[in-house]
Amino acid sequence: MNKRTLEENIFKILMMISISLVVGSLIIIVALVIINGAPALSLDLLTQTSSGEFYLGAGGGGILNAIVGSLLLALPATGLACLIGIAIALYLQKDFIHSWLAGFIRFSLDILWGIPSIIYGVFCFLIMIYLGMSASVMFGIIALTLLEIPIITRYMDESIKLVPIGLKEGAYSLGSTKFETAVKVVPRQALPGILAGILLGLGRGIGDAASILFTAGFTNRIPSSIYDSTAALPTMIFQLSTSSLPVVRQKASATALVLLIIVFTISILSRTLSKRYMKHVIK
Amino acid sequence: MNRRKLRDFLGTKLMLVVTVAVSLLFFSIFFLLLFKSLLIFEQHSLTEILFSSSWNPGFNQFGLYPIIVGTILVTGIALIIAVPISILSAVYIAEYAPKKVRKVIRPFIDVLAGVPSVVYGLCALLFLVPFVKDVVAPWFGIETTGYCILTASITLAIMVFPIIISLCVESFHAIPLSLREASLSVGATKWETVKKVIFRASAPSVISAVFLGFGRAFGETIAVNMVVGGITRTPSTLFSPGQTLASLIVSAYSDMMSSPLYESALMMVALILFIVVLLFNIFGIFVLRRANKRWNV
Numbered sequence: 001m002n003k004r005t006l007e008e009n010i011f012k013i014l015m016m017i018s019i020s021l022v023v024g025s026l027i028i029i030v031a032l033v034i035i036n037g038a039p040a041l042s043l044d045l046l047t048q049t050s051s052g053e054f055y056l057g058a059g060g061g062g063i064l065n066a067i068v069g070s071l072l073l074a075l076p077a078t079g080l081a082c083l084i085g086i087a088i089a090l091y092l093q094k095d096f097i098h099s100w101l102a103g104f105i106r107f108s109l110d111i112l113w114g115i116p117s118i119i120y121g122v123f124c125f126l127i128m129i130y131l132g133m134s135a136s137v138m139f140g141i142i143a144l145t146l147l148e149i150p151i152i153t154r155y156m157d158e159s160i161k162l163v164p165i166g167l168k169e170g171a172y173s174l175g176s177t178k179f180e181t182a183v184k185v186v187p188r189q190a191l192p193g194i195l196a197g198i199l200l201g202l203g204r205g206i207g208d209a210a211s212i213l214f215t216a217g218f219t220n221r222i223p224s225s226i227y228d229s230t231a232a233l234p235t236m237i238f239q240l241s242t243s244s245l246p247v248v249r250q251k252a253s254a255t256a257l258v259l260l261i262i263v264f265t266i267s268i269l270s271r272t273l274s275k276r277y278m279k280h281v282i283k
Numbered sequence: 284m285n286r287r288k289l290r291d292f293l294g295t296k297l298m299l300v301v302t303v304a305v306s307l308l309f310f311s312i313f314f315l316l317l318f319k320s321l322l323i324f325e326q327h328s329l330t331e332i333l334f335s336s337s338w339n340p341g342f343n344q345f346g347l348y349p350i351i352v353g354t355i356l357v358t359g360i361a362l363i364i365a366v367p368i369s370i371l372s373a374v375y376i377a378e379y380a381p382k383k384v385r386k387v388i389r390p391f392i393d394v395l396a397g398v399p400s401v402v403y404g405l406c407a408l409l410f411l412v413p414f415v416k417d418v419v420a421p422w423f424g425i426e427t428t429g430y431c432i433l434t435a436s437i438t439l440a441i442m443v444f445p446i447i448i449s450l451c452v453e454s455f456h457a458i459p460l461s462l463r464e465a466s467l468s469v470g471a472t473k474w475e476t477v478k479k480v481i482f483r484a485s486a487p488s489v490i491s492a493v494f495l496g497f498g499r500a501f502g503e504t505i506a507v508n509m510v511v512g513g514i515t516r517t518p519s520t521l522f523s524p525g526q527t528l529a530s531l532i533v534s535a536y537s538d539m540m541s542s543p544l545y546e547s548a549l550m551m552v553a554l555i556l557f558i559v560v561l562l563f564n565i566f567g568i569f570v571l572r573r574a575n576k577r578w579n580v
Contacts, residue, residue, distance in 0.1 A: 091299065122549075213536070249409070267397050
């Protein structure tokens with residue numbers, strides 16, 4: 001008996017150590033970014049574009065181009081991925097497609113979800129080279145769209161799956177077509193899940209560096225058209241952190257702080273929004 | 284009436300086209316990468332590429348052996364660190380934690396999953412690199428810059444935590460309560476129940492969680508690139524710098540346009556990455572689906 005309780009206690013302690021390591025690593029990450037980044041965070045940093053000296057530590061300039069670039073890349077990409085995602089997620093319902101085929105498509109979406117983002121980056125880079133174009137906002141958007149499609153689609157799909165059959169039958173019995181039911185009735189019921197999926201995709205897209213590194217390029221200016229290359233927050237952090245100067249690294253942390261604030265806001269927004277729109281859901 | 288039918292027809296077909304296009308995406312990535320890497324296979328044999336240890340694109344040498352060893356080491360050690368910690372944490376969250384604690388910890392893990400990988404990389408750069416250089420390495424009596432295999436592994440382990448934990452917690456929750464009650468009622472302690480009932484009942488899901496975690500770690504690019512050292516030499520110890528497949532693509536992309544052969548070699552690296560991650564994910568998802576059916580989730 002004693003040996004058994006001893007084992008129980010040993011593993012309890014090991015569990016406490018594990019969970020504190022996991023929670024501790026998150027706290028350390030956030031603390032590191034705040035401690036290193038907060039002193040460098042200023043209004044100038046947020047409202048000026050970067051210049052050559054910016055990377056050499058000599059004051060001057062900010063990350064406005066990266067902030068704008070990130071929004072220019074992630075927002076349209078999320079919009080596109082959302083349009084494509086909703087079409088697929090609605091089509092995966094039993095009303096349209098055999099369930100084994102739907103299962104196969106879900107399976108391939110799950111696999112696409114796991115593909116490293118660098119592969120999407122390389123894929124878009126190859127297409128870009130083939131078309132004889134150079135790194136630009138356009139290809140950054142395409143890369144992020146591809147990255148976000150599986151996430152958004154699967155999230156929407158999971159919540160659309162839960163729409164009660166009676167609701168759809170009600171729509172059909174009133175004479176609506178399949179498409180009308182899918183577009184007008186189903187999304188309203190699945191709205192909380194759809195919103196959560198979109199925001200999750202946005203959070204993933206805005207934080208990803210590997211896919212836009214080759215496809216969106218890097219520049220100090222704010223892009224004026226979709227054929228211009230652009231900086232983004234993740235690529236900016238990547239650029240700045242390679243420097244050995246502490247001042248520049250501090251700027252990297254400040255940029256990371258901005259990115260973390262954006263990502264956390266999105267995740268909080270996703271929780272509150274899906275709660276709020278729960279009220280339209282018929283249970 | 285006709286207009287509605289037309290809209291129904293067009294709308295449905297549009298949805299079909301989009302679905303087919305995205306399903307084909309997967310094959311188009313595969314074939315494009317394969318097509319691009321044909322060039323390197325024309326000049327070098329597969330065994331030469333996989334087992335030659337000289338990577339020197341300028342001199343037409345494309346041996347991937349050091350990079351493959353580096354990738355396996357970094358990923359393997361990351362999993363050795365991450366798997367026990369994640370599983371124990373998951374057991375705590377699912378079985379031991381009081382409801383209040385659970386409610387606090389779950390969002391923590393979700394947030395950890397949402398931290399962008401470049402931020403992990405930056406934190407590793409700020410904290411882990413000096414830590415490994417000044418604390419861990421002297422402990423073993425080894426000198427290092429801190430940019431090494433071990434640093435990259437620890438970074439990856441932290442990135443994999445949320446994936447394995449949330450999948451494991453889900454699978455533990457799916458096990459019927461009656462199984463636990465049966466074990467507890469014959470006098471087993473809580474840990475014995477976890478060890479002999481929960482682990483056995485959820486083994487397939489735990490294995491698939493590990494596989495999916497592996498897929499994530501294997502393909503992680505930016506964070507690894509920032510701390511692994513980026514030197515294509517076969518690492519001799521855990522404290523020597525190395526290179527991984529994904530990180531190589533980032534390091535080399537700026538000069539890859541210099542020769543078509545070099546470009547082809549990098550596309551082959553991407554292809555290997557794609558195939559390996561694909562196999563692990565297919566296996567992981569397949570096992571997970573079978574496991575979910577078991578408890579009718």
